[in-house]
Every structure is written in structure tokens, then in C-alpha cells.
Amino acid sequence: MATDIQDLLAFVAVVNAGGFREGARASGKSASSLSDAVRRMEARMGVRLLNRTTRSVAPTEAGARLMERIVPALGEVESALDVVNDFRDRPSGTLRLNVPVSAARLVLPTIITPFLQAHPDIRLEVVAEESFVDMLAAGCDAGIRYDERLEQDMIAVPIGPRVQRFATAASPAYLAARGRPEHPGDLLQHSCLRGKFPSGAMPLWEYERDGELVRVDPSGPLIVRIGGAVDLAVQAAVDGLGIIFLFEDWLRPYLDSGALEPVLEPWWQRFSGPFLYYPGRRYLPSPLRAFIDFINAQRRSRQSRPS
Numbered sequence: 001m002a003t004d005i006q007d008l009l010a011f012v013a014v015v016n017a018g019g020f021r022e023g024a025r026a027s028g029k030s031a032s033s034l035s036d037a038v039r040r041m042e043a044r045m046g047v048r049l050l051n052r053t054t055r056s057v058a059p060t061e062a063g064a065r066l067m068e069r070i071v072p073a074l075g076e077v078e079s080a081l082d083v084v085n086d087f088r089d090r091p092s093g094t095l096r097l098n099v100p101v102s103a104a105r106l107v108l109p110t111i112i113t114p115f116l117q118a119h120p121d122i123r124l125e126v127v128a129e130e131s132f133v134d135m136l137a138a139g140c141d142a143g144i145r146y147d148e149r150l151e152q153d154m155i156a157v158p159i160g161p162r163v164q165r166f167a168t169a170a171s172p173a174y175l176a177a178r179g180r181p182e183h184p185g186d187l188l189q190h191s192c193l194r195g196k197f198p199s200g201a202m203p204l205w206e207y208e209r210d211g212e213l214v215r216v217d218p219s220g221p222l223i224v225r226i227g228g229a230v231d232l233a234v235q236a237a238v239d240g241l242g243i244i245f246l247f248e249d250w251l252r253p254y255l256d257s258g259a260l261e262p263v264l265e266p267w268w269q270r271f272s273g274p275f276l277y278y279p280g281r282r283y284l285p286s287p288l289r290a291f292i293d294f295i296n297a298q299r300r301s302r303q304s305r306p307s
Helices: 005-017 020-027 031-045 061-087 101-106 109-118 172-178 184-189 230-238 248-257 286-304
Strands: 050-052 057-059 093-099 122-128 142-145 154-158 163-170 192-196 205-209 212-216 222-225 243-247 270-272 275-279
Touching: 005 020, 005 031, 005 050, 005 057, 005 061, 020 031, 057 061, 093 101, 093 286, 101 122, 101 248, 109 122, 109 286, 122 286, 154 286, 163 205, 163 248, 184 205, 184 212, 192 230, 222 230, 230 243, 230 248, 243 248, 275 286
Parallel strands: 093 122, 093 142, 192 222, 192 243
Antiparallel strands: 050 057, 142 275, 154 275, 163 243, 163 270, 205 212
């Protein structure tokens, strides 16, 4: 059964974008040409691939199964063609990364500019979100996640700080009015600013000291979506609305300035830093190879510095 690869690319663009107009904007093609391509595929295969309404476009079960198989296959084709880049003086092309907002804020800023300056023929696209998406199905080459979120069949490379901590903090005005917690259990009597994942899960606050692990589920006046809305919670903490629990590096400028004060610092839990992860393909796209080489060189440079 012969199917034009451009039709397959059109189908993937529509599914990834969630519509023909959106797919047209993302792919640079017209919505009508994408619609024609999908119709040709459906006619050849004799099965409907997309459910279309006036408001949305979504894959049918057959379309979803096709996406599961075709996206990795198209990635392999792209990677194989990218081998030609080995004959160029400099790697080129687009590198697409899927990362959590915390990595976009705390890990990538010290990497992106020097990497792109070293590789001017590479274009970087970064998608920052908290949903645990299928990185390949989302059309990305690699992602950044913490080890408990890594898929087992992926290759993982350390990126960014290797040890991090979750910090708890509050404004001086809040602590003066409400008192300072001495044990994690005391947080249940305080106003706490919480975060919720897109899935609806609200992570507990975890603390550890001298082998004792404590998890608490405090309440408070504000809940924000983990990701882009976290800065709203930080500002609320600075304004004295309650106690916040977040990456220490995210709160560090406010702690250093005195806008926030550390709370329960002896209990702050350490955890291992994030990883760049990618599929174990035989041929990696040259932009991804260049990025892996760059972060490995950065890590070796840090390790060689005198402590």
C-alpha cells in the first residue's frame, strides 16, 4: 500500500496541533492541503483516521494506533537522513526539547546561550509543560525529567545541578503574625500556598531529618497550576499570604534579599538533579548529538574545577 510520506507528515501535523488550521500554522502548509492529504490516506487505507467536528479534530482509535507507530518511524527516517550532516563542518537543523517549567527556569538558562553561540546553524525549540507526555509523540527529540519520571527504555544523561533541595519559606511579616513552624506537622496550622499538576494531583510536602521522613498535606488560601502559575504563588508568599514550598534555587533570590525567610531548613529534603533523556536510536540527529556533547563537556568542566 503506497502512501506518500508528505501525506503522513500532514497527518502527524494535524494530530499534534489538534486541528487543520493549527496544523497549517505549525507546518507552513495550507489547511486545505492538509485536509486533502488526510482524505487521501483514509481513502487508500479504507478507514477513518480522524474524527472531525466544527470545534475539534481528534484521532480515531485507528488514527491513534497509526500515530504510535509512525511518529518514531518518521523520527528514524529524519535521523538517517541527518547522517549527511556528518559531512558538514558544523551540525545544523532543529532540536526540539520537552521540559518541565522548573528546568526551563533553573537548568537551561546557563546552557542555551553558550550552546547556540557554539552552534549557530542549530535552531532550538523548547516546549515547557508539566504534563508527562510521550516525548516522541509530541514531536520532540529529547526531554528533561527527574529520575522517578524517566521511561525505562530511554537513555539518560545528567544535566544541570546534580543535587537540589525543596525549600519552605515565608515572608517576615507572615512569620511575625503567625509564628514560625518548628516541625513539619506544624504546617497543618498554617496558611500554605499549594501547587497542583495538570492531572489534578496535588503533591504532598516532604521533609527529612536524621532518617525521619515526614509528609504533610497542608491547606491554604491559594492553589496554582504547577508550571507557569508558580510565580503567582511566590509573589503571594512575598506579600505575606502564606508559606510556600518550592525548589530552593527558585526561591534563592528572595531568600538572599530577605523578602522571604527560610522555614524548617534543617528538614529540607535533597534529591538528585534532572536528566536529559532520549530514545536509543542508532542514528541521532546531529543537533541532539551536539547538545549531548555540549552538556557532557560542561559537566566535565565543572568536575575538574577545584572545590
